[in-house]
Amino acid sequence: MKLTTKILLGLVAGVIVGLLLGSAPEIATTYIKPIGGLFINLIKMIIVPLVLSSLIVGASSVGDIKTLGRIGGKTIAYYLLTTAFAVTIGLLLGNFFQAGVGLEVPMSAEVTAKEAPSLIETLLNIVPRNPIKGLVDGNMLQIITFALFLGIGATTLPDEKAKPFINFFDSLAEVMYKITSIIMEFAPYGVFGLITPVVATNGPSVLIPLIKVVAAVYIGCILHASIVYSSAVKLIAKISPIKFFKGILPAAVTAFSTSSSSGTLPVTIKSVKENIGVSDKVASFVLPLGATINMDGTALYQGVCALFVAQVYGIDLTMGQMATIVLTATLGSIGTAGVPGAGLIMLSIVLKSVGLPLEGIALIAGIDRVLDMARTSINVIGDASAATIVAATENELNISNQFNVVEE
Numbered sequence: 001m002k003l004t005t006k007i008l009l010g011l012v013a014g015v016i017v018g019l020l021l022g023s024a025p026e027i028a029t030t031y032i033k034p035i036g037g038l039f040i041n042l043i044k045m046i047i048v049p050l051v052l053s054s055l056i057v058g059a060s061s062v063g064d065i066k067t068l069g070r071i072g073g074k075t076i077a078y079y080l081l082t083t084a085f086a087v088t089i090g091l092l093l094g095n096f097f098q099a100g101v102g103l104e105v106p107m108s109a110e111v112t113a114k115e116a117p118s119l120i121e122t123l124l125n126i127v128p129r130n131p132i133k134g135l136v137d138g139n140m141l142q143i144i145t146f147a148l149f150l151g152i153g154a155t156t157l158p159d160e161k162a163k164p165f166i167n168f169f170d171s172l173a174e175v176m177y178k179i180t181s182i183i184m185e186f187a188p189y190g191v192f193g194l195i196t197p198v199v200a201t202n203g204p205s206v207l208i209p210l211i212k213v214v215a216a217v218y219i220g221c222i223l224h225a226s227i228v229y230s231s232a233v234k235l236i237a238k239i240s241p242i243k244f245f246k247g248i249l250p251a252a253v254t255a256f257s258t259s260s261s262s263g264t265l266p267v268t269i270k271s272v273k274e275n276i277g278v279s280d281k282v283a284s285f286v287l288p289l290g291a292t293i294n295m296d297g298t299a300l301y302q303g304v305c306a307l308f309v310a311q312v313y314g315i316d317l318t319m320g321q322m323a324t325i326v327l328t329a330t331l332g333s334i335g336t337a338g339v340p341g342a343g344l345i346m347l348s349i350v351l352k353s354v355g356l357p358l359e360g361i362a363l364i365a366g367i368d369r370v371l372d373m374a375r376t377s378i379n380v381i382g383d384a385s386a387a388t389i390v391a392a393t394e395n396e397l398n399i400s401n402q403f404n405v406v407e408e
């Protein structure tokens with residue numbers, strides 16, 4: 001059986017067992033959740049060395065600063081454009097579903113959102129004062145900055161000085177990819193262990209009052225993928241969207257169950273290189289960047305939730321306020337970490353930007369995990385679509401390489 005099929009089976013089994021354990025969720029959280037925890041720890045173990053090594057190699061293999069600037073420019077332009085589009089879809093669906101109209105507000109709910117950092121703070125923090133601390137803390141934006149500088153520095157040195165340095169990180173990146181393959185053998189069980197407790201504790205009874213919000217986010221995610229990513233890969237990369245989605249499926253399922261795009265990164269890189277044929281050079285540059293700064297699903301969710309909160313409190317948003325939401329959610333998603341629940345914290349920035357009551361966050365918090373699963377999958381598929389189209393426009397897409405690795 002193919003690994004992808006096994007992972008999907010793990011997901012389905014998790015949903016079924018989760019529903020069965022709905023009356024005794026403690027069994028799922030005590031005995032099944034640790035299996036998921038083990039899987040998450042395994043993939044988290046390789047993220048910092050993987051991002052550091054693959055970005056150093058990615059930046060140095062691009063060759064010169066001009067090409068790096070061109071690839072970087074395309075990547076960031078695509079990330080920002082698609083994210084702005086995603087918030088717009090979120091706002092439209094929020095309007096269409098009118099999820100918050102007539103909803104009783106359980107005001108006793110606690111507001112649990114932490115204070116989100118300001119935009120300026122986020123931007124300044126991109127440059128690490130102590131890169132080793134950034135590595136130890138797993139601060140992705142800082143690691144990316146440091147790795148890019150190391151890669152660029154190495155390209156400007158004469159070959160005999162730069163080679164040993166680059167070769168070392170190249171080997172390190174290869175070793176990390178190998179470890180990813182080993183860990184992925186455990187993925188079907190890990191996915192089962194992650195999904196079961198989520199379904200058991202967020203069963204139908206928790207979801208029903210807010211089912212319209214869940215529907216709006218899920219439908220929005222499906223629309224965004226089928227409109228934006230399908231046309232981008234079809235029109236720009238000239239590959240069939242079905243092939244693309246099939247290729248990225250292992251990463252999408254891992255994102256769905258872990259709710260972490262950073263955590264999924266090793267699987268995203270593996271799927272994009274082996275199943276879609278994106279070159280090492282583009283994948284190792286575009287994907288670590290995307291896992292940290294590109295969050296289309298999160299932005300879409302913020303559009304839906306902002307409208308939901310406005311409707312609950314009977315506030316009519318003007319066109320200007322909606323434009324502010326698009327801008328804030330797009331820029332805010334850059335500073336959102338690729339970890340579970342980060343989007344909920346950033347939602348406070350979006351609500352604040354148009355003066356909506358922050359108490360609204362408490363309404364969403366109860367079902368956030370279920371929304372997080374969908375938005376994280378979209379975040380990851382978005383990164384993969386960027387890698388695919390950047391590779392196509394740079395002549396770095398190896399069609400004959402697609403699905404060249406036969407999964408046993």
Ligand code: ASP
Nearest residue numbers: 260261298338339342343
């Ligand atoms: N969990 C999301 C991710 O890792 C971020 C979010 O909470 O929206 O991509």
